[in-house]
Amino acid sequence: MNFKFNSFLIIFLSILIASCNIDSKKESHSIAKKESKKPNIVIIFLDDSGYADFNPFGQKDVPTPNVQKLAEEGTMFTNFHVPQAICSASRSALLTGCYPGRTKVFGAHGPKERGLETTFPTMGEVFKAGGYKTAIFGKWHCGDQPETRPDARGFDESCGLMYSNDMWKYHPENPKYWGKYPIQFWENGKVTIEDVGIPEQKNLTKWYTEHAVDFINRNNNSPFLLYVPHSMPHVPIFCSKEFEGRSGQGLYGDVTMELDWSVGEIMNALKKNGLEENTIVIFTSDNGPWAAYGNHAGKTPFREAKATSFEGGTRSACIIKYPDRL
Numbered sequence: 521m522n523f524k525f526n527s528f529l530i531i532f533l534s535i536l537i538a539s540c541n542i543d544s545k546k547e548s549h550s551i552a553k554k555e556s557k558k559p560n561i562v563i564i565f566l567d568d569s570g571y572a573d574f575n576p577f578g579q580k581d582v583p584t585p586n587v588q589k590l591a592e593e594g595t596m597f598t599n600f601h602v603p604q605a606i607c608s609a610s611r612s613a614l615l616t617g618c619y620p621g622r623t624k625v626f627g628a629h630g631p632k633e634r635g636l637e638t639t640f641p642t643m644g645e646v647f648k649a650g651g652y653k654t655a656i657f658g659k660w661h662c663g664d665q666p667e668t669r670p671d672a673r674g675f676d677e678s679c680g681l682m683y684s685n686d687m688w689k690y691h692p693e694n695p696k697y698w699g700k701y702p703i704q705f706w707e708n709g710k711v712t713i714e715d716v717g718i719p720e721q722k723n724l725t726k727w728y729t730e731h732a733v734d735f736i737n738r739n740n741n742s743p744f745l746l747y748v749p750h751s752m753p754h755v756p757i758f759c760s761k762e763f764e765g766r767s768g769q770g771l772y773g774d775v776t777m778e779l780d781w782s783v784g785e786i787m788n789a790l791k792k793n794g795l796e797e798n799t800i801v802i803f804t805s806d807n808g809p810w811a812a813y814g815n816h817a818g819k820t821p822f823r824e825a826k827a828t829s830f831e832g833g834t835r836s837a838c839i840i841k842y843p844d845r846l
Contacts, residue, residue: 557743557798558650558651558652558743559743559798559799559800559842560743560746560790560795560798560799560800561652561746561799561800561802562732562746562748562786562790562799562800562801562802563614563745563746563747563748563749563802564748564750564782564783564786564802564804565611565658565748565749565804565805565806566750566752566753566779566803566804566805566806567607567659567684567750567751567752567754567805568753568754568755568806568807568808568809568818568826569753569809569836569837570805570808570817570818570819570820571818571819571820571821571822571832571835571836571837572818572819572820572821572837573753573809573818573819573837574588574776574780574837575587575588575591576588576591576592576596576837576839577596577598577837578819579776579819581767581769581773582767582769582773582776582777583767583777583780584776584777584780585780585784586780586783586784586787587780587839589784589787590783590801590803590839590841593841593843594801594839594840594841594846595839595840595841595846596837596838596839597838597839597840598837599835600804600835600836600837600838601831601834601835601836602805602806602807602834602836603619603620603834604620604626604834605807605808605826605827605829605833605834606627606628606806606807606826606827606833607627607628607629607661607684607754607806608625608626608627608628608629608661608662609626609627609628610806610807611660611661611662611749611806612636612640612662613625614643614806615636615642615643615644615673616636616641616642617643618640622640623640624637625662628661628683628684629661629662629663629683630683630701631664631682631683631687632665632701633663634663635662635663635664635665635668636663636668636673638667638673642673642674643674643745643747644656644670644675644745645673645674646674647674647745648674648676648745649674651742652742652743652745653676653677653735653739653742653743653744653745654675654676654677654744654745654747655675655676655677655678655731655732655744655745655746655747656670656675656677656678656747656748656749657677657678657679657680657727657728657731657732657735657746657747657748658680658681658728658749658750658751659680659681659683659684659685659749659750659751659754660681660682660683660749661683661749663682664682664683669682669706669709671708671709675747677731677735678706678707678709679705679706679707679708679712679727679728679731680706680728680749680751681703681704681706681716681724681751682704682706683703684751684754685703685716685721685724685751685754685756686698686754686755686756687701687703688702688703688716689702690756702714702715702716703716704716705720721751721756721758722758722759722760722761723760724750724752724758725751725752725759725760725775725778725779725782726760726762726778728750729748729781729782729785729786732746732748732782732785732786732789733785733786736786736789736790736793736795737789737792740793740794740795746786748782748786749806750779750782752778752779753772753776753779753809753817753818754810755810755813755816755817756816757771757772757775757816758771758775759771759774759775759777759778760778763775763778763781770815771816772815772816772817772818776818783803786801787801796843797843797844800840800841800842801839801840801841802839802840803837803838803839803840804836804837804839805836805837806836807826807827807833807834807836808820808824808825808826808831808833808834809825809826809832810825810826810827811824811825811826812825820832820835822835
């Protein structure tokens with residue numbers, strides 16, 4: 521199925537939520553009966569993942585059974601494009617439904633830079649106003665100032681990094697600059713790890729996933745928006761010790777397998793809590809791979825990669841699952 525621009529997601533979701541409150545006379549229709557409850561929304565948003573990193577989109581060497589299952593049960597969008605092929609711009613578009621040209625969020629924000637202006641409501645604010653529990657566990661990258669952090673932009677719960685995981689003192693090109701701003705790990709508006717290092721990087725995917733599963737378990741009786749923007753597979757890539765060497769295809773393969781595991785854990789939590797049939801699950805990436813990093817970057821069959829306007833940069837794999845509706 522063809523769709524262009526991830527800005528459509530917030531519009532798509534808003535229409536679905538609004539439809540839940542429409543008084544339909546077609547009560548005999550099975551879909552009308554199921555739509556009496558507001559659907560939950562889960563967005564799994566990878567960082568710099570290549571179009572062909574997972575089995576449904578052409579990956580042959582690394583097993584990704586959970587993403588494969590999601591594709592079989594949902595709908596694959598094979599011509600899905602992001603509005604700008606780089607971190608902050610793509611994320612702000614997802615959060616607001618607005619093009620970067622309107623929000624003036626371009627490129628990738630560094631520490632202390634201007635974030636997404638508060639004049640643009642986020643989906644966290646929109647869904648929270650609609651009675652949803654809201655959470656983000658992962659990479660924010662839309663501003664690290666008090667007024668632009670997740671807890672100020674409509675998210676009840678949050679944890680993760682405020683910007684990219686390569687903006688640290690070990691940056692290969694400019695360690696002195698990035699060393700001035702150590703990566704901090706935030707949780708619910710407070711810094712819980714002052715200086716994220718290699719041990720913490722290895723556990724980011726696991727931590728985000730554990731928080732997501734716990735959130736689902738605690739909110740199984742109320743509608744929720746769960747946004748999981750993973751830090752991986754953005755360089756520098758890391759995986760937990762449980763996945764080291766698992767793929768037989770190097771570190772990038774191991775990282776891919778752990779991300780697939782994360783998808784499986786989230787889907788299993790939905791099923792365990794009886795929420796699978798009334799949950800919209802969206803799986804995609806902010807942009808294409810950072811091809812300059814060779815075997816530490818993902819795969820794409822298209823021209824060029826991240827940070828370009830060619831298809832290799834803007835065209836991302838996308839799967840949406842909404843049982844009996846899509």
